[in-house]
Amino acid sequence: MSVECDSLSYPCFDYHEHVHGHGGRTSCIEGHAHLHPGVTGPPQPAEGSHIHDIRGMTTFDDGHTHAYFAVTGPAVPLPGGYHTHYVSFETNVVDGHRHRVMGFVDPSTR
DSSP: OOEEOTTOSSEEOOTTTOOOEEOOBOOOBTTBOOBOOEEOOOEEEETTEEEEEEEEEOOOBTTBOOEEEEEOOSEEEOGGGOEEEEEEEEOOOBTTBOOEEEEEOOOBOO
């Protein structure tokens, strides 16, 4: 849960609890796609909100994997005290191509 820190003008978080799951399928390129399961990094204050690093490795498909590193957008409020973050990124290039990922991380109440 976010709390206002005495010495800071932005919300602080329990960095051991506030992360988001993410997963889905990449874009289909050259006849194949990959899954990108994972968990975001802890929150980082940003522009009155917060963001998360999102990094990892795709599943092994069509003889290879792809790595990715990106940053989510700011928190998007949801009903019931939940929030999510939008992500849009591309993987690294392997075998002459890269894949695109677009969507939202899993909601969180913290």
